[in-house]
Amino acid sequence: MTIALGSDRTSTSPADTYTPYKKPTPELASSYRPTHPGLLKVVLEKGQGDDGEDTYSSYLVAEQDIAPHSTICQLRNLTSGVKAYSSVQYGSGADDHFELNSDLLFINHSCEPNVFFDLTERPARSTPRQPADFPSSWKLKTLSKGIKKGETLTFFYPSTEWDMGVPFDCLCGSEKCLGKIGGAKHVSSDVLDKQEFINQHIKDLKAQA
Numbered sequence: 001m002t003i004a005l006g007s008d009r010t011s012t013s014p015a016d017t018y019t020p021y022k023k024p025t026p027e028l029a030s031s032y033r034p035t036h037p038g039l040l041k042v043v044l045e046k047g048q049g050d051d052g053e054d055t056y057s058s059y060l061v062a063e064q065d066i067a068p069h070s071t072i073c074q075l076r077n078l079t080s081g082v083k084a085y086s087s088v089q090y091g092s093g094a095d096d097h098f099e100l101n102s103d104l105l106f107i108n109h110s111c112e113p114n115v116f117f118d119l120t121e122r123p124a125r126s127t128p129r130q131p132a133d134f135p136s137s138w139k140l141k142t143l144s145k146g147i148k149k150g151e152t153l154t155f156f157y158p159s160t161e162w163d164m165g166v167p168f169d170c171l172c173g174s175e176k177c178l179g180k181i182g183g184a185k186h187v188s189s190d191v192l193d194k195q196e197f198i199n200q201h202i203k204d205l206k207a208q209a
């Protein structure tokens with residue numbers, strides 16, 4: 001079952017305050033309000049695995065064309081987190097993970113992605129605690145393909161993740177699909193080098209491995 005969700009909200013929160021994010025589900029589709037209205041929207045897809053468990057099959061699509069090599073949005077409303085299926089790794093430390101607290105959570109992995117998280121700047125505090133502690137330069141950007149309206153956003157999870165807590169069998173469908181996705185630790189340097197963008201903390205960890 002596919003439910004396409006429209007966007008009708010224009011507000012965003014200030015950079016230094018945190019707005020709780022309630023992950024939308026197919027059951028709550030009618031109350032869903034996009035966090036990036038007019039730009040991005042979640043498509044909620046209800047699925048069940050063989051064991052009856054809910055599957056992670058929802059995704060994020062563009063509501064307008066976005067040019068190659070451009071900024072889609074600043075990362076705001078971030079909070080420190082622990083390694084989880086929903087977290088993003090920003091550094092080489094064990095605690096260097098944040099939660100997106102927005103619809104960006106729904107960006108799936110692809111082995112041939114069209115966007116990336118640019119986390120180049122190091123946070124001033126070793127362990128950021130508040131949204132304002134995270135660098136304002138951290139952004140979601142397009143790669144060289146750009147994105148057309150209606151296309152699904154995907155990023156290469158090993159560009160931020162070293163050793164994922166929840167690996168999965170990739171369904172990206174690319175001819176270059178790596179199969180199992182478990183983070184950069186499990187990907188050869190040759191394969192990483194072929195990606196357009198890999199964050200520096202991953203390059204550092206690979207150099208040390």
Ligand SMILES: C[S@@+](CC[C@H](N)C(=O)[O-])C[C@H]1O[C@@H](n2cnc3c(N)ncnc32)[C@H](O)[C@@H]1O
Nearest residue numbers: 056057058085086105106108109168170171172
């Ligand atoms: C942060 S969530 C992304 C949103 C997720 N699709 C959802 O519906 O909540 C990450 C999870 O999505 C699933 N996922 C993301 N990309 C995938 C891919 N290429 N193939 C299979 N599953 C994927 C995995 O279960 C992964 O742990």
